[in-house]
Amino acid sequence: MHSYRAAILRFADDRSAIYEEDGLLVVGPDAKGRQVVRAVGPYATLAPDYPGVAVEHLPGAIIAPGxxxxxxxxxxxxxxxxxxxxxxxxxxxxxxxxxxxxxxxxxxxxxxxxxxxxxxxxxxxxxxxxxxxxxxxxxxxxxxxxxxxxxxxxxxxxxxxxxxxxxxxxxxxxxxxxxxxxxxxxxxxxxxxxxxxxxxxxxxxxxxxxxxxxxxxxxxxxxxxxxxxxxxxxxxxxxxxxxxxxxxxxxxxxxxxxxxxxxxxxxxxxxxxxxxxxxxxxxxxxxxxxxxxxxxxxxxxxxxxxxxxxxxxxxxxxxxxxxxxxxxxxxxxxxxxxxxxxxxxxxxxxxxxxxxxxxxxxxLGLEGVIGNLQPGCEADFVILDPRATPLLARKTAQATSLDELLFSLIVLGDDRAIARTVIAS
Missing domain, CATH: 3.20.20.140 (Metal-dependent hydrolases)
Known part of the structure; x- marks a missing residue:
């Protein structure tokens, strides 16, 4: 298993976003050997449950579904x-x-x-x-x-x-x-x-x-x-x-x-x-x-x-x-x-x-398989850099809500905001 510490965005069944400013995403193989989300939530809550699992710390980054x-x-x-x-x-x-x-x-x-x-x-x-x-x-x-x-x-x-x-x-x-x-x-x-x-x-x-x-x-x-x-x-x-x-x-x-x-x-x-x-x-x-x-x-x-x-x-x-x-x-x-x-x-x-x-x-009929980071989902995700450009960095630093943060990325973001793309293979 491997884990990532960063801000984490995922979605509830009612379409609302769940956002952890300091979150932990734990991924590991399923029965077929494919990487899936094993756990996700606040870092302080989850970290004690996974002693010895390597943690990749990504301060300032946002992990979101692919x-x-x-x-x-x-x-x-x-x-x-x-x-x-x-x-x-x-x-x-x-x-x-x-x-x-x-x-x-x-x-x-x-x-x-x-x-x-x-x-x-x-x-x-x-x-x-x-x-x-x-x-x-x-x-x-x-x-x-x-x-x-x-x-x-x-x-x-x-x-x-x-x-x-x-x-x-x-x-x-x-x-x-x-x-x-x-x-x-x-x-x-x-x-x-x-x-x-x-x-x-x-x-x-x-x-x-x-x-x-x-x-x-x-x-x-x-x-x-x-x-x-x-x-x-x-x-x-x-x-x-x-x-x-x-x-x-x-x-x-x-x-x-x-x-x-x-x-x-x-x-x-x-x-x-x-x-x-x-x-x-x-x-x-x-x-x-x-x-x-x-x-x-x-x-x-x-x-x-x-x-x-x-x-x-x-x-x-x-x-x-x-x-x-x-x-x-x-x-x-x-x-x-x-x-x-x-x-x-x-x-x-x-x-x-x-x-x-x-x-x-x-x-697509693939709810709970892709497009989210809930437990059991395939671990396809992106690591976003909200400071990828000077204007984006200035705007996201002033965000006072999740909607303001996401909208800043929507309006000002492009491929430069994608720091890394991870595939569940």
């Missing part, structure tokens, strides 16, 4: 910051040409290394990631994540129509490849597989039907896609699937709405859509930097909480503009302030942090 990114595109690292009039031209002019390169195994491997380096540098210890339509992209990403001992969920994109050469796949082969990848990677160490229709307009009815059949056959895998991001996209989806009540209902009609199903964006919803999310157990990946960058709209926090469905925060790189959870949380704060049907929603710093850690874990 961030969980609920929606990110592995192949879009080089697409960040590309100018476009909106979602559909952005896909056509930038995304699809870049993704076509992932037929090359060397390119897949090089970018997988860079991508995971960036996640960890920004304190992201778990992610739900899109690969491309090429199985080689999944194999490269999964192999690199397994080598590092990361908890990662990813999947091969399904897109057998309305897609250019180089990224469009073939219906039957795409489903064969998906099942093969499930069998190869799902449940290996800390890896999980996600059945990944790109979005309904890019998939034929036969492909969506096959994806739903695989979801039924493998109920513990994840499902991920996009929905209700952009008004032109919604119009297109409704034209292609006129029998479905709404864009979201298309996925339900093909058996793709259930626990462990994560839908990115979920902006342009009505209450029937929200009720469908709640009743099926599906969750939304809120992607505020992407939505602001592409001008797509605002996630309705008030509506989500009123109806009661699950959600968490996501970077959505490369439509999203940063790997940084601090930037994502700040953008979510802007969305809460400006983009609600009922004005004046103010997301608290504790709630924003919860959305990117324990809340995202809950959305």
């Amino acid at each position: 961030f969980v990114d609920l929606h990110i595109h592995f192949p879009q690292v080089d697409v960040i910051g590309s100018p476009a009039a909106g979602l559909l031209p952005w896909l056509e002019n930038y995304t699809f040409p870049h993704e076509s390169r992932f037929v090359e195994e060397a390119h897949c491997s090089e970018l997988a290394t860079f991508f995971l380096d960036e996640l960890l540098r920004h304190g992201v210890t778990s992610a739900l990631a899109f690969a491309t339509s090429h199985p080689s992209s999944v194999n490269a990403l999964m192999a690199e994540a397994r080598h590092r001992g990361m908890r990662l969920i990813a999947g091969k994109v399904l897109q057998d129509r309305h897609s250019p050469d180089g990224v469009r796949d073939e219906t039957e082969q795409s489903l064969i490849d998906t099942e093969s990848l499930i069998r190869k990677w799902h449940g290996q160490d800390r890896l999980g597989y996600a059945i990944t229709p790109r979005f309904a307009p890019s998939c034929s009815e036969a492909q969506l039907r096959g994806a739903g059949e695989l979801a039924a056959k493998y109920p513990d895998v994840w499902i991920q896609s996009h929905v209700a991001e952009n008004l032109d996209e919604i119009k297109w989806a409704r034209e292609l699937f006129p029998a479905s009540r709404s864009y979201l209902s298309i996925y339900d009609d093909f058996g793709l709405m259930r626990e462990r199903a994560i839908y990115a964006h979920c902006i342009h919803f009505d209450d029937e859509d929200r009720a469908l999310m709640r009743s099926t157990g599906a969750a939304a990946a809120v992607s505020p930097t992407s939505n602001l960058f592409l001008g797509s709209g605002f996630f309705d926090y008030e509506g989500a909480d009123r109806i009661g469905f699950k959600y968490g925060l996501a970077s959505d790189v490369g439509g999203g503009t940063s790997f940084s959870p601090f930037h994502t949380m700040l953008a979510a704060y802007y969305v809460g302030r400006e983009g609600q049907t009922k004005p004046g929603v103010s997301l608290s710093p504790q709630n924003l942090w919860w959305q990117h850690t324990a809340g995202a874990a809950r959305a």
Whole structure:
């Protein structure tokens, strides 16, 4: 076992933060040899219970759960910051040409290394990631994540129509490849597989039907896609699937709405859509930097909480503009302030942090496994330096409450505030 003495942030079941100014985090192997939280609490209370256990003292630092990114595109690292009039031209002019390169195994491997380096540098210890339509992209990403001992969920994109050469796949082969990848990677160490229709307009009815059949056959895998991001996209989806009540209902009609199903964006919803999310157990990946960058709209926090469905925060790189959870949380704060049907929603710093850690874990069905530092959780965590920059140091030194401290980090923090990222391997 090993222990760390520092300020410690974790979350209670009611989403509120628990903060120990002088805390002790004790980690040790579970039955599988994986490092988990054995104990956490005030240093003065816990230290006598662990005589002889080495203590790494980190004065001035904050230990917090590793961030969980609920929606990110592995192949879009080089697409960040590309100018476009909106979602559909952005896909056509930038995304699809870049993704076509992932037929090359060397390119897949090089970018997988860079991508995971960036996640960890920004304190992201778990992610739900899109690969491309090429199985080689999944194999490269999964192999690199397994080598590092990361908890990662990813999947091969399904897109057998309305897609250019180089990224469009073939219906039957795409489903064969998906099942093969499930069998190869799902449940290996800390890896999980996600059945990944790109979005309904890019998939034929036969492909969506096959994806739903695989979801039924493998109920513990994840499902991920996009929905209700952009008004032109919604119009297109409704034209292609006129029998479905709404864009979201298309996925339900093909058996793709259930626990462990994560839908990115979920902006342009009505209450029937929200009720469908709640009743099926599906969750939304809120992607505020992407939505602001592409001008797509605002996630309705008030509506989500009123109806009661699950959600968490996501970077959505490369439509999203940063790997940084601090930037994502700040953008979510802007969305809460400006983009609600009922004005004046103010997301608290504790709630924003919860959305990117324990809340995202809950959305994935991994509550109590990742995204928190309660006993039994896997010991993925970040060591934060609240004095990483002169302005951040000045601001955090004046904090008189936990909310002020966390909000200072959200507004002023970036990768420099991540002193170290620790993986439970």
